[in-house]
Structures are given as structure tokens and as C-alpha cells.
Amino acid sequence: MNGLPARRLLLVHAHPDDESINNGVTMAKYAAEGAHVALVTCTLGEEGEVIPPGLAHLAADRDDTLGAHRVGELAAAMAELGVHDHRFLGGPGRFRDSGMMGAPQNHHPEAFWSADVDEAAGYLVEVIRELRPQVLVTYDPDGGYGHPDHIQAHRVAMRAVELAAETAFRRDLGTPHRVGKIYWNRVPRSVVEEGFARLRAAGEVSFPGVGSPEDVPGVVADERITAEIDAKDTFVAAKAAAMRAHATQIAVDGPFFALSNDLAQPLFTREYYELVAGRAGVPAGEREHDLFAGVQS
Numbered sequence: 478m479n480g481l482p483a484r485r486l487l488l489v490h491a492h493p494d495d496e497s498i499n500n501g502v503t504m505a506k507y508a509a510e511g512a513h514v515a516l517v518t519c520t521l522g523e524e525g526e527v528i529p530p531g532l533a534h535l536a537a538d539r540d541d542t543l544g545a546h547r548v549g550e551l552a553a554a555m556a557e558l559g560v561h562d563h564r565f566l567g568g569p570g571r572f573r574d575s576g577m578m579g580a581p582q583n584h585h586p587e588a589f590w591s592a593d594v595d596e597a598a599g600y601l602v603e604v605i606r607e608l609r610p611q612v613l614v615t616y617d618p619d620g621g622y623g624h625p626d627h628i629q630a631h632r633v634a635m636r637a638v639e640l641a642a643e644t645a646f647r648r649d650l651g652t653p654h655r656v657g658k659i660y661w662n663r664v665p666r667s668v669v670e671e672g673f674a675r676l677r678a679a680g681e682v683s684f685p686g687v688g689s690p691e692d693v694p695g696v697v698a699d700e701r702i703t704a705e706i707d708a709k710d711t712f713v714a715a716k717a718a719a720m721r722a723h724a725t726q727i728a729v730d731g732p733f734f735a736l737s738n739d740l741a742q743p744l745f746t747r748e749y750y751e752l753v754a755g756r757a758g759v760p761a762g763e764r765e766h767d768l769f770a771g772v773q774s
């Protein structure tokens with residue numbers, strides 16, 4: 478297997494920072510356990526809003542150099558998580574951040590939102606056939622919260638899994654490979670509600686406002702959760718450090734954080750998933766505590 482470790486996990490995300498917010502604990506844990514953890518980020522996040530006033534000039538409507546800056550932030554975040562394989566779909570800058578739904582940037586010629594799904598998926602097929610992951614993690618069809626790049630990342634990831642397994646598809650992209658298990662990022666509603674209750678009870682938080690459960694992507698009824706990753710404090714610390722590394726996008730204060738909207742949210746120390754393809758490694762009704770449960774390597 479090209480000298481790759483026995484367990485191989487691939488995560489597909491829209492922008493630098495999404496991986497640390499959604500999967501920081503999971504990535505740190507599996508990297509530390511010696512699994513091959515690979516991240517594919519679909520855009521550079523060029524259209525993000527910039528939090529530190531001293532870096533405001535990077536923004537798309539000023540110098541438009543935020544993308545290059547966020548490449549560095551992502552590299553620093555990966556160092557915190559101990560993840561060595563991180564790539565941009567089609568190479569850095571191939572697809573541009575599309576901005577929020579309905580924004581004129583959606584129609585930029587390089588916008589990820591306007592990319593042909595099969596063409597974009599081709600780049601990911603090559604990665605899947607090279608790394609041969611047993612487990613793939615991405616968003617649900619709504620991208621968790623309706624951002625065009627998150628929706629498109631979902632479409633591209635799901636299509637790439639199909640195409641990677643098709644024996645007749647683009648043999649120049651490698652030997653066909655079937656991904657065993659696909660998970661979507663989730664947060665159980667009870668955990669979100671408990672997190673915001675904790676936040677309100679904390680009283681003094683260094684952010685101007687407090688968010689609400691609607692600000693959290695991927696929230697579903699608890700019964701939908703099929704896997705829960707509960708990791709050691711060192712991995713939670715790594716997640717917080719990785720989030721801090723995305724300094725243009727995230728401000729972290731203890732167990733809470735805020736994005737550019739300045740609304741405090743709980744930083745989740747456990748991460749949750751819904752298995753949508755492949756067989757669970759535990760009996761029906763139980764939650765997995767290992768994304769590789771039941772996987773034959």
C-alpha cells in the first residue's frame with residue numbers, strides 16, 4: 478500500500494479553519510495514533526472576513542491577499558494537530574471562495590460554487606486513489622449551514638467517492654478504490670443546547686455577543702448521531718491551538734470561540750458524526766467511538 482499506514486482517514490472541507498472547528502480533536506487523535514490523516518481543502522477562503530484590525534488590509538475588497546495568508550494559517554493549524562498531509566483541491570488557488578449564498582462572488586469564473594462537479598471531483602478521485610482511505614468525512618447536502626462552498630464540497634466529495642470506485646473512470650488517475658465508510662459532520666441538538674446554556678451561565682465572556690444554536694452547522698436530533706469521538710485533553714488543547722492558528726477567522730477564549738460575527742459559541746470537545754455509507758462497527762442503536770470500527774485494512 479505505498480508504505481501508507483494501515484488506517485487512512487480523508488477529510489474534505491471548504492475553507493481553511495473548517496477542519497479545526499469541526500474535526501480538530503478527531504484529526505489530532507488519529508494522527509497521534511499513527512493513522513494517515515489527510516485533509517483536502519477546496520478553496521483558500523479568499524472571501525472571509527478578517528477579525529484582527531491590523532490584518533484588515535488582506536480582505537478581498539482591499540488587497541485580496543487573504544487566500545495566501547490563510548495557506549499559512551492552515552499550515553500552522555496542521556502543525557498543532559500533527560497532520561502532515563494537507564492539500565488544496567486541484568492545487569492552491571484552483572478554486573476560489575464563493576462568498577455567502579447570493580453574493581456576486583458566487584459567479585466569479587474561478588468560484589468553487591460555479592465549478593463543474595465532475596471536473597472538480599476528478600482532482601479528488603486522484604487523491605482517493607493515491608491514499609486509499611477507508612474513511613471519508615465531509616458535510617451533509619446542505620453543507621451544514623448552507624454556505625455555497627460547503628454545499629459544493631459535499632457534492633464534490635460524494636461524487637468523487639463514486640467515481641474513484643468506478644473501474645472504467647479515468648485510469649490515468651490511479652487504481653480504482655472504494656471508500657468503506659462515509660461520515661457527515663454533525664452536532665447533536667442536546668449538546669448544542671447544553672453548550673449555549675453553559676456559555677450563558679459563564680457570564681463574563683470576552684465577546685460582544687452570544688450566538689445561538691442556529692449558528693452551529695450540522696445540528697441534528699440526537700438519534701441521528703452514529704459516532705462520537707471523545708478524546709484526551711491533549712487533543713482538545715490541540716484543537717483549540719489549531720483554531721487559534723486561524724487568527725484571521727477565529728478568536729478563542731477558553732472553552733468558547735467566536736467567528737467574525739463576534740458571537741460567542743461553545744468549543745466542542747467531543748466531535749460527532751453520522752455514518753451515511755458503509756457498515757457501522759457496533760450494533761444498531763449504539764454509537765461508534767472509532768471511525769475505523771469494523772474496517773478491514
Ligand SMILES: [Zn+2]
Pocket residue numbers: 491492495624627
Ligand atoms: Zn467554511
